Amino acid sequence: MAYAAVVSLAQTLEHINHHHHQYCCIPLICEEQLFESLLEKLSFLQAFLEDNAQIGVETVEGLEGRIRDLAYRAEDIIESHVSDQISSEQERYVDLELQNSEKKEVDLQLVMEETDSIVEQVMSIQNSCTVEDVQCSYASALPSSGGAPNDGNKMVGFDEDILELKARLCGESSTLQIISIVGMGGIGKTTLATNIFNDSLVVYHFHIRVWTTVSQNYHLRQVLLALVASLTDQKTTDLSNMMDEELAECVYKTLKGRTYLIVMDDMWSTKTWDDVRRFFPDDHNGSRVLITTRLSDVAVYASSSPLHQMRFLDEEWSWNLLRDKVFEQQSCPPDLERIGRTIAQSCGGLPLAIAVVAGILAKVDRTPYHWEKIVENISEAVASNAEHFSKILTLSYDRLPCHLKACFLYMGGFPEDYRIPVFKLTKLWIAEGFLKPSRPKSLEELAEEYLEDLVKRNLVLIVKKRSNGKIRFCGLHDLLRDLCMQKARKEEFLHVANNSGKGIQNQRRLSIRFEISKEIVDKCASVSPIRSILYFHWYIASLSFLRGYRLLRVLDLLEASLDSLRPEITQLFHLRFLALGLDCPKLSNRLKVPPSISKLHNLQTLMIRADAILLLPIEIWEMPQLRHLIFFQERGLPSPLDAAPSGGHVLENLQTLRVDNFRFTSTAIETMPNLKKLKVYYYHLFVAVWTEYCLSNLVHLYQLETLNLLFINSLIYKENPLPASFALPPNLKKLTLSGCTIPWRHMTVIGSLPNLEVLKLRDNAFTG
Incomplete structure (x- = not known):
């Protein structure tokens, strides 16, 4: 996670630079020379991390961990110092803030020294890693060629796929066809291609059949050597003296004039196809190239015909495959079928997972007790009993x-x-x-x-x-x-918490699916620099624990039930994403968001689900970083006119807004010049809605792409004509109207929108 950590730190520094007036009390960070030096080194490390795949994992082993820890430590020092500064200003503990500042400056200086050390190591690696080194790393993974893998795997549940692909391979089209099979790792692409490659009709139809496994460590010479060795029955060692062009010419001449089928299994890049396509002549004799890949972009790029997208097995075919693998020619005992179907369903329709589980079941006693043990933790059973399976899925992540x-x-x-x-x-x-x-x-x-x-x-x-x-x-x-989850925990990136709190140490993010206990949150605060909490349980007793999480960036409590926006939340200065679930207190149908919400100067997204009318403060228009303001129930949002009578506050970053009964005055429009998505509900309305709520001003939202106007429980039962010269924003791409009762003669207003792609008219949107 080194790259994400470096990108995040660079953004934090850029933010401080652009809003330096808020951070003027941080002399070390704001010193221009030091600031530019640190950003320059971070940019250098970003470029290195983007390119390190070409150098090889072994060369940079351990280095990414150093870079990640460095970026985390620097960001923690900087943002904790900002928090200290904010707290000292609010509580007037100036002396304490100065002491903390001196300590943070020393810590940051140590970070700078560590940065210099890492940069030197990176430069040393780059200087020592020559082109020959890279080519040697490719040569270590020689593509295989010749016949297809013959592991005796009978395809279960893919009869239609086999028939379709055989028809395309052996069909009447005489031009060279490139056919791609695409799907996730373990879904059966290679097994399907193998069954087709060895099918008797395919064997009869093609004069030449060659199977080449390209793999992720592709190098053109190795592919050419493998192809020539297969076509000429020579060993690759006997061909080592041939130049690449000689090998390419040999492939082309051998295939010329003959009907051939080339299978290129496990292709990972479009460059591979660019390199090899010229070796395959098109003599209009029905030759075919069959490609398997996990990457849809590669499949689309190479194919001259529609892709063959692999699908997951349904529950019945999953059970059939599991049963055949475990019992072969024998029948399944009735007392095991119910459990077996549950196990098969747990594999999510992935054939490789089913095959792995079948191997596990074949080794345990065939009793309901032992099979139930497998059901209890199917994922752990698969992961611990199939190194090959783990490698296949991990490869997709590594690439x-x-x-x-x-x-x-x-x-x-x-x-x-x-x-x-x-x-x-x-x-x-x-x-x-x-x-x-x-x-x-x-x-x-x-x-x-x-x-x-x-x-x-x-x-x-x-x-x-x-x-x-x-x-x-x-x-x-x-x-x-x-x-x-396994990779994230290992990288100290994200941890799915359990009731014991085990494994939390040094984790940056927490995902919680149970009622959180005070013991666990206290433990988290003491051993981990938690930056994000994703909470997926309905009940949370208290938010007092947040006092120990002052560097939080993400707090997702959307599925929880709080009775108010607690003061602990508004103290989280670094919060960027806040999602809350609020329950209305007894004897009331209204919930107030306190003015202190405006203390969250860095908040980008505010998302609230409430079961009552939500009353928002004027101060919400004073949050400059706000990008998305989203509410899921009726809410009252005051006009920005009162917050900025002189038009001083402009939310340039605001892109998404969902509001109720909102008046789009000229000031309101000027406050949100870059709005892209707008959803407005109007409740209990009379006829003068267009004029009363200044909807004619919507045309001045020049960046708006999505607009939803929804009239709910409206008292408008007759035509509701649009004002003269009414127009909609010119860049609209998606428009939804509901309950507006606009006369059909005004449909020309919509017809004049040049970029409209989606139009939804619901519940008397138009009438007449």
Whole structure:
């Protein structure tokens, strides 16, 4: 997690630089020369971490851990000093603050010395790692070629896949076809390709069949050697004197004029295809190239025909595969079938997981008691009994670019089978500081790209899409989630807490799924620099423990039930993401958010679920870093006019707003110039809604892309004409109208929107 830690630290320093007036009492940090020097070294380390895959893992063993710990320590020193400064100003403990400041400056100086030491080590590695070293590392993983692996695996549940692919391979199309099989590790791509490669019809149809396993450590010469060795029945050692061009010519001439099938198993990059495609002649004789890959981008790039996307087995086929693996030709005893079906279902439709579990079951006594033991912890049984299985899943993680690893591991913090809302996940990634800014793209756009990349790598599942094709909910396969938790715990990145509090030491983030006890939170505060808490239980007795977590960035209590926004929360100066579940106190249907919420100067996302009318303070318009203001029930948001009568406060970062009965005055519009998503509910309304709530001013939200106007329990039963010259924001891409009772003759207002992609009209949106 070194890369994510360095990116986060760099963003923290940049933030201090851009808001130096808030941090003027931190002389060591704000000293320009030191500041620029530290940023320059962090940039150097970022570049090194981005490129270290080319150098080799062994070369940098232990170094990433040093870089990670350095970045964590520096960020803790800087932000704890800021907290001390804020506390001393509020409580006027000036002498104590000066003492702490001196200590922090000494600590930070030690960090600078450690940074210099690491930079020197990195430069030494770069100078000693030559091109020849890199090529030697590739040569250590020689691609295999020749016949397909023949492990006797009979495909269960993929009969339709086999028939479809055989038809495409042996079909009437005479042009060279490149067909890609794509799916996550362990889903059966290689087994499917093997069954097809060895099928009697395929053997008869093609004059030449060659199987090449490319693997992740690709090097062109090794692929050429493997292909020539297979095509000419020569040993690779006998071909070592041939130049690359001679090998390539040999492949081309051998295939020329003959009907061939080349299988390239486990391809990891588009560069591989760019390098080898010219060796495969197209003589319009029905030749085929079959590729297997985990990466959808690679499959799309190489394929000349539709992709073959692997799917998970359903419950019935999962049981059939498990039964056949365990009992072979024998029948399953009735008293084991129910338990066996439960075990098969727990594998999540992943054939490799089912095969591993079958191997475990084959070694234990065939009794309900022993099988029930397997059911109790299927994931642990798989992980501890299948080194090959673990390597296959780990390989997908190891091959991730460094900027995606933290985002992927973070998803392990959500509960099993959890439908993860994308709008929430991306905001959490941003708050954590995982994303390296890349203008002109916004951080939100980058986060969506990161998620799409993880989906294309078949590591993240799409649970539900939005009407515009974007992902609404996503999730993880249970076994990939287990991988996330294992890696995250090992990296001291995130820990899924248990009732004992075991394993918490040095962890940066906590995921909690049970009622939290005082003993555990006290232990966490004493042994770990906790930066994030994801809480997935409905009850929480007290938030007093937060006093020990003053460096928190993320506090997700959306699924909890609090009776108010407690004062402990508003003391968390570094908080960037705050999600709360609030229950209305007895004898009241209103909940007030205190003005002290404005103390959270760094807050980016405020998300509140309440079972009552939520009353927000004027001071909410004084939070300059606010990007997303989201409420799930009726709320009262005051106009920013009272907060900034002179128009002094502008929330330039505000992108998402959900409000009720809100008046879009000129001042309000000027306060949120970069708003991209707006959802407004209007309750109990009369006819003059468009004028009363200044909705004609919406046209001046030039960055707005998504607009929802929802009239609920409206008293409007007749036509509600739009004002003269009414127009909607010109850059709208998605528009939802409900209960507006607009006359159909005003439909031209919508028809004039040049960028509109999605239009939803609900519940008398138009009438007449």
